[in-house]
Amino acid sequence: MRVNQRHIRSDGLCKICCCEGESIIHAIFLCSKVRGIWDFSPFAELLGDAPSVSFSERLLWFHLKVNHDDFLLFVSLAWAAWAYRNSIVFEEPWQSREVGVLGFVKLVHDYSEHMKAVSCVSNRAGGVSRGSWVLPDAGVVRINTDAAVFEGWGVGLATVIRDCHGVILDVIVRRLQAQMQVAMAEALAARMGVYLARRLGWDRGGA
Template sequence: MGDVVEGRSVYKVRLFLWRLCTGTLPTRALLHYRHMIDNHCCPWCGEEETVSHVLFLCPRVTKLWGESGCAQLLEGVAHKPMKEIVASWARAEKKLQRRAVMLAWCIWMERNAKVFNNANTANSIILARVRRAIDEHDMYAKKIYGVQSGGGTESAKTWKAPTRGVIKLNCDASLACEGWVGLGVVARDCEGQVLFAALRRVRAQWPVEIAEGTSLLMAVRLAKRFGYENVVLESDSQVLISRLSKAMVYFSDLDAVLEDILMSSSCFNSLVLSHVKREGNVVAHHLAKIVPFGIEQIWENHSPVKVEPYVFMDFLSKDE
């Protein structure tokens, strides 16, 4: 399922696929089994409304699968688990995968329109919706996930200043204090001047990657708050930068954080994701260890005294 339900799927379609694969799509058969309704019949043909029936086998939808050119993906739908069916789509050509996913989604929306509004839509209009959904999805994905990474170059060992007009945000997290997570973000311009330094302390027991991902999310939200348009997001977590660069988002707790980062980044004119080695991220690293007054603390146009030596060292190395 990972190849079909990839990070570039819009959230509602991904949620639909997740419910489809986990058997939690609220068909009438499922609701009847749970004693929530009395009627388990398909709103179109009167047969029992199972997932496979309403999406693939009902006479109302079989023609849609044929006209869309996706009928070849329905082999064994009456007998295989939904997760296996969707996983098998990963072997198909990418465009066919997307068409099948969007068609299944549109069929489910059409089913809901029938159930709740007794509405009926012509097949030609439904297929047009599928094509439009794919086009809109492509534009959405390009805007949200069309970020740049540093490419194949080796990660820097020292902090490098961004180009003029671009703001670089370095982020890190600290788990040094048991039961607490410290988040540190520092924003600097092309001259190496600190625009703001921010830290936040959260009571949590997070794995390292979730903590560092949350620091990246904090950086994105602060960049939006300060009105930055061209941003470099830099971290010493190679895993996070790689996942974000490839828009590799699935369904774990970490993926929920990555999804928030990518969606929140859509407001920027440009976003570059950059990995730097630990020695090039020392300001954010030490900033995350400071205990703030309260939950969050922000210094504008300067940094806390404890990290000023590291800021100065980065300033000296910014043009190397």
Template sequence: MDVLDARIVANRVGNRRRRVLEAMDVPRSFGGHCHKEVQESLVAQSSSSKSDQFTWKSLWALTVPNAVKTFSWKACYEALPNKENLRKKKVLEDTSCPFCLREKETLIHAIWDCPAAQDMWGCNLSPFQKCSWEVFSFRELFERSIYSFDKDKVELLVYVARAIWFRRNKTLFEGFFTHLDEVFYGALKALAEYKDCQQMEFPHNSSASNLNQNAHRAVWCLPPSGFIKINWDAAKIKADAHLAETIAALGEVKFSTEAGFFDAICEWDATKVVADINSEPPYLSNTSHFIENIHMEKLRLRSCLFVFAPREANLAAHTLAKEAICNKNYMCWLEDVPSNISSIVFREASVSLDP
């Protein structure tokens, strides 16, 4: 069995901005009881009152998608369907948190106080690790953050809060569990991508369809500060594609440990391999042996994320892997760029780094 893999390693430099890949989807329905609760809240307290102006101006001025602003606004008005709110509406009786099973599930508990949420806020990627505020509502959390943090950090806070809420819903209603580092990285990445999209300049004569295609074009982006990103792909000769990608994944984790990259993000364009590696044991596929070895190697790292990237965002590694089929010799470049992918790397660098 012959499997050829290609890897591209990148490190984030300083505080330079990363490139946008995608925009968050906008939820269309929050439930009738939530809509009614917002209306009741608006009658009791107008969001345009003088005492609230700074809070709402700060919220609507954030550079985040409208879906995140809407989520934050509803959360400030306690208008999301947590168990305590549903009890008040006589929808259910049991208000115990489905994760910690100790406290009743209020909104601030689900997003901030619950140990499951605190694990998210304290993960390796989080700048909120030392933030141990005792707050009693999401609005209090938001108002305290706008007085304590700069705008970028507040934007990350509301993005992560929404990600925690959506992770809670996926776990409860779909039985789909996502690792906390992956959720936080996804929020961090999506926020940077959205900001860069807002800064993209298009010719005035561009059609709406062209603008839409450009806005959703996937491109490579820098990893968070302190992390190494390893982009890789595999070219198969005698192995099936899925097996080839899995064997290459094992090689990437070993490469990371041998090179001393103890905080790594492994990114590639094989959806099924990503799903297999991020799934819970037992591993029942024909690649289970390699998956188990990947997790054994992963224990040697401090933090290692396995993330899917569209082909367009993994083009350099994909091109290098295809070229490797025609070359039987082992080749390695350090602080240099192979000539056959130089144009791709330089183009990605030009859109991933600020001038």
């Protein structure tokens, strides 16, 4: 689907470049405001060979071409490029593109590390490692939250809620254009997690 079909611009041209069709590929990889993200990335050469018919085709191509860690980095940069360009289109530009990109990379990395912990839940009778994620009791949900603070970019908040089977019930990621101490950001993330759980109909959760 092309971005102009979502009624962002009637003539179908990029609002920033004003010379190319505003496709998803253009918005994330080719627009003048995001091209620098990729020119200095480890994927600069690969992008020259990557398919350009659709974003989904390009995503699959990269998934087959690079290792797991590099693929996560690629996804992080794509997400950051999309968010940064949107901030310009909607006239709320980031103070620093570089710091903002690092923020997205950190959020994806932290979530990946969390998922590794979830997949390594210990079932040993002798005890459970403090580094392992543990299933909550039946009838209880577990709320996991995280926060990142970057000067010139803002605050990133993330919440994941799972049930007693480890099934993800909901996920929220938010960016706040504000500066605060890490402890305050973590408190806001925890508050967001409790609010989300209550909105889902739960009134208590595992720590």
